Amino acid sequence: MLGWMEVHGVYLHFPFCVKRCLYCDFNTTTGTLEYLPEYVNAICQEIDLVASSLSFPLKIHTIYLGGGTPSLLSVYQIDQVLTRMRLSFDLARETEITLEANPGTVSFNYLFGLHQLGVNRLSLGIQSAVPAELTLMGRIHTVEEARQSIQDARMAGFDNFNLDFIYGLPGQTKANWQQSLDFAIENAPEHLSLYALTLDDHTPMARQIADGILKTPDDDMAADFYEMAMDQLAKAGYQQYEISNWATICGDTSRVCMHNMQYWHNQPYLGFGSGSHGYSQGVRTVNVVPLEEYIKRVRSDQKQVFPLSPANEIRNEIGETTRMQEAMMLGLRLTDEGIARSHYILLYQQDYYEIFHKEIDRLLGLGLLEWVEDNQERIRLTRKARLLGNQVFMNFVGDA
Ligand code: SF4
Known part of the structure; x- marks a missing residue:
């Protein structure tokens, strides 16, 4: 059983997007922005409920606002959530606070406002530096807007940001992928996440492939793209520390994502918001997904035993054997460190x-x-x- 005082990470889920990307099967919604104020109140209430089920403030060292598109929240709403976190938990002085942002939704003023609030890590979903690929994916931003958001983030004071890219797209050529890698290296982010495209059968992109409108992604090409990335990012000074993640590590300053390291080290975290996952005290929890149901459950205000929440739909006790197996699977993802x-x-x-x-x-x-x-x-x-x-x-x- 995990000790009560173990330092936790916290994941906060915001399932709101302007438009669904054509490859996306994540837990998100569109056309639901009118729920956002109520949802923010509900997530604050859930934080309060779970934190107050302990008789002492739990130590937290990472906060991750993910989605969906958390950058659709106003600076005021982010402030509301972070204030609730600070009041409810014992936040480490150097707490890593990451916010996922879509380049089509941010401005300099917005990013400056976030930085002032203490958000100290930004994760920008760029996905590609090729205009035709952004169209193919149904992204809401252009390459120029992506470039501008990176400049705005730097100007706003962010010295730690991640860029996300996807490779293995239908019809993607080596030259296209090279364009995205060049863009990544030129913009010198502290962290890069490169994901191979995986498609659920129900996504519009999978249907377009099934209907012969788009080419079937080529696995061998995707493997070549991964090799290209490993070689070029190493030359550019990045250390690959996980299967899909690279970071700059200069002396004592490492820019690995501390929040994700919490997962890979099989360490505890709490999840707040619809559909979010948690793992603490040997219990894995998953919250209910539909927005209205989530809000309703949190409003029921039923206090539970830590780490449970009235929004949990699934609660599974993880036995010792499973924990040890999971520690192997998660730890082996750490390509440099491995498992000691x-x-x-x-x-x-x-x-x-x-x-x-x-x-x-x-x-x-x-x-x-x-x-x-x-x-x-x-x-x-x-x-x-x-x-x-x-x-x-x-x-x-x-x-x-
Ligand atoms: S922005 Fe992200 S979460 Fe939203 S639809 Fe696109 S891929 Fe899905």
């Missing part, structure tokens, strides 16, 4: 090489895992396995 045996023993009182020696030896033999040090203290994915992560992770699920 001593740390694992400290957390789970067992050595992963003793539990999973058959699986590990097989994967070492296949060249998919490697020991980082000669003394076999840390294990991680090999370079070729970064593209085959799921195949590797599957070995750690099931009867351990």
Whole structure:
């Protein structure tokens, strides 16, 4: 069981978008902005309810406002949420506060306002630097607007921001992907997230592919694009620290995303807002998704035992075996650090090489895992396995 005083991260979900992108199957809505003020009040109420179920202020070191499009909230509304967080929890002095923003929704004044509130990390969903690809994806912004938002963010005082890109689009060429990589490197963000396109069958883009309107994405090309990114970003001074994430690390200043590290280290976090996930005290929770239902449940004001919330639709106790399996799957995502045996023993009182020696030896033999040090203290994915992560992770699920 996790200790009560463990430092937590907090994820806040804002499922509002101007228009649904054609590849998107995330938990978000459009045409619902009239709910936004009520929703912000509800999320504040949920924070208050969960925090007050403890007799002491819980320590928090990361806050992540994700979506959807959290940059549709006004500066006043973001202030409302962050003030509630500060009143309810014990926020570390250096708390990482990230906000996801869509370049089509921000201005210099807006970003300046956010920075003044203490938002110290921005994640901009650029997705591509090729105008035709932005149209193909149904994004609401242009390449120029993306460039302008980056400049505005810098001017507003942000010295830590992430750019998101997607590769493996239908019909994407090497020259197109190179254009996006060049854009990324030229704009020198502290952090980059590059995601391979994955399509749910119900998305408009998947239907266009099924109808033969768009080309089927080419997996081999996507693998080449990933290799290009790994090579060029390393040359540009980025360290790949996770399968899809790169950061600048200069001396003591590392720009890895502390909030996501909390997930990958299998550490606790709370989730507030519709459809958000939480993991604390050995319990995984998922909140109800429909906006009206979420608001109604929070308004019922039923106090629960920490970390539960009246908005939870799913509550699953995670057993020790599952926790240890999940720690393997999450930790192996960390392509540089991998998983330290001593740390694992400290957390789970067992050595992963003793539990999973058959699986590990097989994967070492296949060249998919490697020991980082000669003394076999840390294990991680090999370079070729970064593209085959799921195949590797599957070995750690099931009867351990
Ligand atoms: S902005 Fe993000 S969450 Fe909103 S529709 Fe597009 S991909 Fe989905």
